[in-house]
Amino acid sequence: QSALTQPASVSGSPGQSITISCTGTSSDVGGYNYVSWYQQHPGKAPKLMIYDVSNRPSGVSNRFSGSKSGNTASLTISGLQAEDEADYYCSSYTSSSTLEFGGGTKLTVL
Amino acid sequence: QVQLVESGGGLVKPGGSLRLSCAASGFTFSDYYMSWIRQAPGKGLEWVSYISSSSSYTNYADSVKGRFTISRDNAKNSLYLQMNSLRAEDTAVYYCARARVEMATIEYFDYWGQGTLVTVSS
Numbered sequence: 383q384s385a386l387t388q389p390a391s392v393s394g395s396p397g398q399s400i401t402i403s404c405t406g407t408s409s410d411v412g413g414y415n416y417v418s419w420y421q422q423h424p425g426k427a428p429k430l431m432i433y434d435v436s437n438r439p440s441g442v443s444n445r446f447s448g449s450k451s452g453n454t455a456s457l458t459i460s461g462l463q464a465e466d467e468a469d470y471y472c473s474s475y476t477s478s479s480t481l482e483f484g485g486g487t488k489l490t491v492l
Numbered sequence: 493q494v495q496l497v498e499s500g501g502g503l504v505k506p507g508g509s510l511r512l513s514c515a516a517s518g519f520t521f522s523d524y525y526m527s528w529i530r531q532a533p534g535k536g537l538e539w540v541s542y543i544s545s546s547s548s549y550t551n552y553a554d555s556v557k558g559r560f561t562i563s564r565d566n567a568k569n570s571l572y573l574q575m576n577s578l579r580a581e582d583t584a585v586y587y588c589a590r591a592r593v594e595m596a597t598i599e600y601f602d603y604w605g606q607g608t609l610v611t612v613s614s
Contacts, residue, residue: 418600420537427587427607428537433600471537475598479551481527481539 386411386472386484393490399460402487404472405453410482412453416475419448419457422486423468431470432457459489467491494518494603496588501608508578508612514571514588514605522546522566525591525598528573530584531607538584541573542591542598549596556582578612585609 387405394400404411404419411417417435420428430439432448435455445460455474459466472484500512514526527542541552541562550562561574571588586608589601 414597416594416597416599420601422537427604428601429604430600430602433592433602439602473537473539473600479597480553481542481598483529483537483539486536 385476385482386474388470388472388484388487390485391488391490393492394459394462395492396462396464398462399458400462400489401459402457402470402472402489404455404457404474404484406455406474406482407453409477410453410474411450411455411472413477414475415450417448417450417455418473419446419455420471420473421466421468422471428471462491464491494590496590496603496605498586498588498605498608501586501610503611503613504578505614506579506612509574509576510578510610512573512575512586512588512608512610516569516571516588516590519590521564521569525593526564526571527589527591527598527601528562528571529587529589529601529604530582530610531587532581532584535584540586543571544596575610578610580612583610583612 419432422428435450436448495517497515528540543550543562559577563572588605590603
């Protein structure tokens, strides 16, 4: 049981937009602007896609965006492309000075 | 470019020990917090531990506290994870990752190694 709750799967067609939610509590997601999102293709290491809720690292497509409202953070991918098909994980710092990950969401591009 | 290369994984019996290493290059290792994160086969990511840049501060997930010890050697640009009293549920790919920090608070992990597989089985 992961501390942060994500949907197990989402899907969309090429060109569409999808949103993945990440729900925590006031002790993690809601209490800090230290939410990050990672993309992981099968057999590969995770890759940072969004940090500090809504910031994109250099080299990450502007089709990826992040936001937060209360205890729920969200990752939105617009203009879906085939290469976006992957697992996505959210992460947050916690009031216990630890880190938590969500259970992961499998994105399928139809 | 930043590179993180893990080593030391393998097959170990329950109750046994293993030491993982992570060799860092392409950045000033001594300036950064570092972390270990694991992923059981077919499962999600689980944060394991982190260590501050000067080794003065460490923290662990409850699942490994008292059994695992994180350390680093800044002169050798290396991060370590000593794993004792291993259990079947410790079976996972172990990643080392560079952490970005603001006021001693870990914000995110910007670079990850490719991981090393630890299998705990009799």
